[in-house]
Structures are given as C-alpha cells and as structure tokens.
Amino acid sequence: MSAPVLSVRRLKKSFGPVEIIRDVNLELHHNERHALIGPNGAGKSTLFHLISGNIPPTSGEVEFDGHEIGGKSPQAINRLGLARSFQITNIFPKLTVFENIRFAVMRPYGLQYAFWKFIDRDARIREETDRLLELVRLSAKRSAIAGEMAYSEQRSLEIAMTLASDPKVILLDEPMAGMSHEETLYTAELIKEVTKGRALMLVEHDMDVVFSLSDRISVLVYGQVIATGTPDEIRNSKAVKEAYLGEEVA
Numbered sequence: 001m002s003a004p005v006l007s008v009r010r011l012k013k014s015f016g017p018v019e020i021i022r023d024v025n026l027e028l029h030h031n032e033r034h035a036l037i038g039p040n041g042a043g044k045s046t047l048f049h050l051i052s053g054n055i056p057p058t059s060g061e062v063e064f065d066g067h068e069i070g071g072k073s074p075q076a077i078n079r080l081g082l083a084r085s086f087q088i089t090n091i092f093p094k095l096t097v098f099e100n101i102r103f104a105v106m107r108p109y110g111l112q113y114a115f116w117k118f119i120d121r122d123a124r125i126r127e128e129t130d131r132l133l134e135l136v137r138l139s140a141k142r143s144a145i146a147g148e149m150a151y152s153e154q155r156s157l158e159i160a161m162t163l164a165s166d167p168k169v170i171l172l173d174e175p176m177a178g179m180s181h182e183e184t185l186y187t188a189e190l191i192k193e194v195t196k197g198r199a200l201m202l203v204e205h206d207m208d209v210v211f212s213l214s215d216r217i218s219v220l221v222y223g224q225v226i227a228t229g230t231p232d233e234i235r236n237s238k239a240v241k242e243a244y245l246g247e248e249v250a
C-alpha cells in the first residue's frame, strides 16, 4: 500500500474536563476506502470535525498531503484538497440541481458572487457542472428543484458538490442515513464509482455497506481506535467483537 495521504497522530480532544478523542492514530492511504465505525457517542463525528478543521484539536497532529492541518480553517483545508460532506444535507433546497452544482464548481474559482448571467457564458464552469451531473447520474434532473427530489437524489447531489473541488480526500459522514435498502445499494455503488482514484474516509452505521465498500476499517470505542484492519480482520477480531460488533450482530 502507498504512503498515507492523511495521518492522524496522537490526536486528543477534550470538551471541558471530558476527553472525547483519546490519543487516536489513524492513516488513510491513496486510493483507499476506509470506514470508521463504532458505537453511538464513540467520537466518530468529533474525529471528522478535527480532521476537516471544524474544531481544533487539544493536542496531536493531523497531516494531510505533507501539510500539518491540525487547527487550520475548514476553507484552508478544503483548498489543500480535503472535502467533507456532512450528516445534514448541505444543498440549497430552492435552487435547481444544476445551480447547486454550478455553485460548488464556482467556489474554487472564487466566482461564487458573480452574476449568474455572466457565469452562464463561462464554458469551463458549465462543462465541469455537466460532467459532475453525469457522474452522479443526475443529468435528467438538472432542472429539478433540489429540495423536491428524493432523499437519495439529494445525497447524490451533495456528493457531486463535494467532488466539485476535485479533492484528493473525501470524508463522508453517514451518507446512507435515512435511506431505504434500494437507495442504500444505489448510493454505495455511486460512492464506489465516484471515489475511484481518490481516498475516502467514511462514517457509516450500515454494516453491510461498511464491510462491502471498505478496503480497511477502523473501530473507535470511547474515543480510542481499538482495531484497524481489512473487513475480514475486523470481522474476526476478538477485541472488536467484545467491544462492539458482537453487540451489533446480536
């Protein structure tokens, strides 16, 4: 496996006297799909917030693509090539699908405040928007109002917006939350496709998705990584069974 594109070392985060992230070490490699699983309240979202710059660490390091990013702003981290989509859908519900993606495409060009009519002439932005529409299979929905689409379609749109900055690393926080079985299968396939050539870190509660999609899995329990390994290694880990998966399977 290649060198890590993202390394978390001895990371800690306390809220007041309570230590939520307790000395976490984690590596994400180029072209790797890596899931982070663990019981409710284990600290998965907090770890994502620390990596994406939404909250600063108490101590420790986060290195992304050769840069120390711990404590940097989400915008600065995003510009370096790390993109995150949130548990809560991040789209503009009253705009069309095309307008939503175009907004995300314009962001890296610093054009988001320009007039739409001038932007419409900008072939570069239109082509990139069309490419992303096709990639997430939403071309037929380009004129649909985003907030009126099915939930899974809104998540596809959100994934397209996350890809707009052409990130090296993508963090997805519970992309299947609230989806039907069919929607989950569809979205898992889509995620597989669109993350080719990138590194993905995923927080997800659907264990079928986690075990079929991931190259490696890390298990977080009470703010500590208790195991990292391939799906088979994690499935057969005694420590994981005792601390977490045994309970899930039951």
Ligand SMILES: Nc1ncnc2c1ncn2[C@@H]1O[C@H](COP(=O)(O)OP(=O)(O)OP(=O)(O)O)[C@@H](O)[C@H]1O
Residues within 6 Å of the ligand: 015, 020, 038, 039, 040, 041, 042, 043, 044, 045, 046, 047
């Ligand atoms: N800003 C905050 N201030 C105080 N405590 C916090 C804060 N954010 C999170 N916590 C606490 O940190 C712990 C970990 O929360 P976190 O949301 O990271 O867990 P999680 O593993 O993502 O859980 P879930 O699977 O339910 O989403 C929880 O006990 C939560 O109450």
